[in-house]
Amino acid sequence: MRKIDRHITPAVVIAGMALVGAAGWFVPQASPPLDSGTGEVDARTTVVCATDPDDDREFELVAAGNAGGKLRLAELGQPDDLEVLTEPGAAALKVETNPYGVVATGPMTTSSASALLALTGSGADRGLSAQPCRGSGDDHWFVGVGAGGTQFSTVLVTNPDAQPAEVSIRFHGPEGPLNAVGASGIEVPPLATRAIPLEGMLTDGSVDDLDGPMTIEVRTTAGRVEAVVHDRHQDGTETTGADWTTATVAPALSQVIPGVPAGAGERSLVVTNPGERSAVVRVEALGVDGAFVLDGADEIDVPAGATVRVPLEGPLQGDAAGLRITSDQPVVAGLNAFSEAKDRATDVTTPVAVPPIVGSAILPIVSTADVKGTVQLSNTGDQPATAEVVLRDRNGKEIERSNVELGAGATGVIEVDDPALWAEVITEADQLHVAVVLTSTRNQTAGLAWLPAISPPAGQALPPAVVDPRVAR
């Protein structure tokens, strides 16, 4: 009996341990209530499109939205609306040079986009030009610009606020950072655009060859600005093309440029390593059948602070594609692409790296009577992706709906033949980069332009937030 007694306590203890262990094993743990929601409610965003004050072309300001709320098109700082959209649809206005603001409120902040288009038959800006209207940022990187020689770039900096802003510009040339005069403390007046030509800013001897590849960083030092670059290319006195270049994604280890135009013509990839350690860069083409490393582009050395140009027209063989640039150091990238067609003058555009779309994105211009659009979608994810491209007319009416299936690393191309004004791209994939390549054959010019599809930040899922007093300790 005593022997049994002796074993009772250990037995009870072990049983208790087993019970507690089982409870811990099987009792599920509670989760905190999810705090979902987006910033759409009562939000208001303003995107800006800017032109060179000396640019006397006629422009088309296009805005499209696929939600309720309000989308106001107006000259920046002016109280009068040029047009207001309150339901899904698009507006296209002929406008003259000016900074324009497109103000979205409510649901329109999450599902709208706007752009500026120009089509000219002669002059220094001959050809097709397009720029997306974008919100303000702190730091703008422009790849493949020029300060003389065969390329003349002008930075258009727009201050959307009623307070003065200030920017400074840093140059990265073939050998590294370049010295420039008058590149810092550049004031931008309230509600206005300031054009800053790069020509003449570089000090003597700072660069041997102005035709070398160049990248600039426009950094805001006070206030906030939106910036775009107006590029003009020429060969001697002959214009070879003009376009606006939109800012590329900030330096990162991986960059994706969607919408490399199909067809003949020079394709020069420009990569800049703004860091202090040299980078080894690899370039892959995201073709229709998947990704492949381009010949001669599997190991490109980019010295610290320097910009390199990589000719890709050979390896690309005139196919539509996307480009994925990976590096061991953060880099920025863009592509100078020229059109080339028999008996037609050339044109240029500069596709740059853009972020993937999140859920959906609006392409404000896809095709018009004079412009043909090709929507290009590049899937950089590891898994196949699907997307829907819905073409709509001015009133928001659906014209055509295309389902695109994309393998990992592949690019899909949708030629838009029907007259449509704008499109909505919808996907559940998280690594889909989209752009539209615009071409025109009017005025004996092989017009070429490029517009990215960028999901409005306001439409993105908001990050989770938790109260944490340690932050302010």
Added chain:
Amino acid sequence: METRPEGTVDDAVDPWAWVDQTDEAEQVDLDDHRVTAILVGHNGAEWIPAAIKGLTSLSHAPDRVVLVDAGSSDDTGELFAEAAEEHDWRSVPAEVTSFADGVRAGLNSLHGRDADRIDWLWLLHDDAVARPDALAQLLTSAVDQDAAIATPRLVQPATRQDPARVSELGVSVARSGRREVHVDAGEIDQGQHDTISEVLGGSTCGLLIRRDIWDRLDGLNPALPAHRDGVDLGWRANLAGERVIAVPGACVEHRQVGLGGLREGSDRDAAEDRSYGMALVAAHAHGLGRVWTPIRLVLGSVLRMIGFLLGKAPDRAGDELGGLAGFVIGRGRVARLRARIKQIRPEPADRRRALGLRPGPFHGVRRLIDGLGASWVDRSAGPGGIDALTGDDYTVQEQQRFSWRGTYLVTAVAIIIAALIAGRQFFGRGTLTGPALLPAAGDLSHAFDQWLIPVGDWLQGPPWLGVHAVVSFLLVGRPEWATTAVVAGAVPLALLAVWPLTARILEDRRVRLWAGLSYALLPVLLGASTQGRLGLIAAAVVLPLVVRGIIGVISSAIDGHSWRAAWGSGVALTLLVAFQPIFLPLVVVGLLAAVIAVGVEHGGGAVKRLLGRAVVALLVVAVALLPWWPALIAQPSWWLLGPDAGLDGTSLAPTVWELALGRPGGEAMAPLWVSAIVIGALWAVALVGTVLRSAAPGLRGAWAIALGGFALAVALTRLVVPAGIDQVFVRPSAAVALLVALGGLVMAGAVGIDAVAEGLAARDFSWVQPAAALAAVVMALTTVLGAGWWVVAGGSGPTTRSDVHLVPAFVTDELGRTPGTRGLAVEVAEDGTAHHVVFTGAGIHLGDADRGAGLGADAEAADRVSQLTRRLVAATGDETIAEDLRDLGIRYVAVRAPDDLIGRINGTAGLRVVSVHPGERVWEISDVVPATAPETTVTRPQLGLAIGQGVWLVIAGFCAAPRLRASRSKDPVLRARFAAGQEVAR
């Protein structure tokens, strides 16, 4: 300086006395000196025979002896008359009320002076027995030293249980009027004092004074009828430029029956002594001191009185009150004393010399500290200790105490040094912060504000903030020091707290040491220091006191003795519940279990007594934390959470295996291998102990605690509950539950192994002993491993001292200047989560996670800020963000995030950059209208409430405190020892 005649009786006591002998003493010719001994008796028939015998046994007899009966009502007069007749002395009956008048009456009975010899008076009490060479020593030294007055070494006679102790070696007077006797309290008389020294005065017992000086000073002052008269005489002699010396070689046994309360009609002697002491100090004050000294004496006396009351010595407080009353009412005494002093017209040099013979200004404080230190060492070494507050039945085994004092002291010192090394990064500039630790309040006032100023519907802030504020007050008003001391001192504090408990429940001293160290390491293994968990550390320190208290409650209920343990348990439990409310229901359950067990074992009477004591203990908690109960009822999740639980987040719950290895989760846990070895060893020891000694007393209780703790840990970590007044969702930390569990495991292991060790001692040598030795080595090594990890890396981690902050000082300064304006601080984590908080000009401090930081209880504003932060960090370019910030009174936004995100946020309209650092930026929003400013002042009702709580806890503490051991007693030895200043609770 040394003078000691040859062949003294003390040589028998001190065989090395010859070393100090000099030839000079032999040269003193005593024949030129005439000594008149005057023995004054009053109701001393019990002691007078011994005194007379002493007089007759002197090696150098006085030339004349006068016996004065000062109006005795007993046989004193008869005894004197008989002795006078037998020895040819003179007996003088005198109706006098003071010793001074008695001496005067004796002198008046004498006639004639010897012109050839120097006259001396030797004053004696009826309760004094002079050693045979006392007079010879006194006279020789006085002559040799050219002193006017010589006072002997007074000793309390030896008893059967107690050796003779030195009671005085000359007497001085402290600034408070307290008697200073130039020997340590209770010092055993071993002949260790051998240096003649100048003193202020002495007892009149055995005092030898040159007659001419006596006459010049007009003798003793009758204003001091029974006490301090000798000091006054010596003091005046010093002021008159004469030397007063204490002669340790001359020994007189003095029973001090008056101070001991043994003399018939002497009940007020102690009060009179205090009164005369104060009068003496007041009388000797001069200049501005005449005004200030009486005030100081009265205030000091009141403080002493309070101290005695707190020490539960009402008789001593009564003495003090009597003394104070005597001093205040008898102001004429001061005037009479002053009149004699005035006659002297002392030289400044003599006044300075007399001052130098008195204790310094802080002598009393120093003695008190010394006494407390000695008392603590005594207590910590054995059962009792800090938790004497919670126990009744503490007895000290002298032998054991002395043998273990060294080990405990060495261990304590080693652990403190180790804690300083382990916590090296906790010291330095800046503020100490950690994953679970916000910066301490900037000053004491702010620390109290955090506790006292309510938020929302509260009556008061969380009680743990009150404890922190009080600890800050004790650490010279520095909240930062309080936090640092607690975080850095986790292990030593836990060790000190658990020692007495181990002594209570464990027999084997080695097992006690192992258990104590193992338990003390638990808080750091659970991440207390690396994460800055004040609640865990507080629990680790207070829990053993509560357990010890409950054991005391149960014992006292069974024995039917005092209620002290109940009050003490209540106080300890209040501290514990203030930090971790979960312990209240746990303790209630424990007490209910105890009630059942006691009922089964000891019957209904014990159950009633236990219930009564349990009610008292719980009542202490209930009343002390009264303002906090509404908050606990309104938001039940408080019961499960500790201090600033809102910092804990909702990360995944630890698995069962992690909990079993004491890993509650969070940043900077101990490495897995350390947990596995140290905690694994605890499991192994507990299980082995259980298997080998399953019937060991306390084993089942320990296992119940351990398994209950693990069950609680499992339950807590499976929940997500709202924390703080802003209802932030958190997963409750399992750390405190694991402390209970692992503490139970340590207890189970220790109890089992203790029983095994006991069995081993009685067993013949076999393989069992080597196996046990090996197991002991393994146990010791694992503990050493844990301690080693703690010292090397236990303090490293995210809890560190830093003066780099996201929010610049100018931001809080600006916000402080405009009440109602706020700041929003945001930190974007790697996973994209926006951690944020709204703050005011006061910044963020300890308790703000509970108090809702800058938004308090405004849940709607908190929701808006949360959404706003998400929109801001999403960098949507939303231009309404600035307007929303303005609406909320948010003037500054500080963000720590990757540079590119900061750049995108910078595109938000209405933000103006005011500060830029890599990865950090601060923006200002213009035209912000202040929101409703939070309350920043404590109202009278709030203050009254806090004072009420404090008074209640003081009362509870008073009821729990042990009595001052040396309260008034009829034991003269103890009384005299006490009178010498040993006023420390034992």
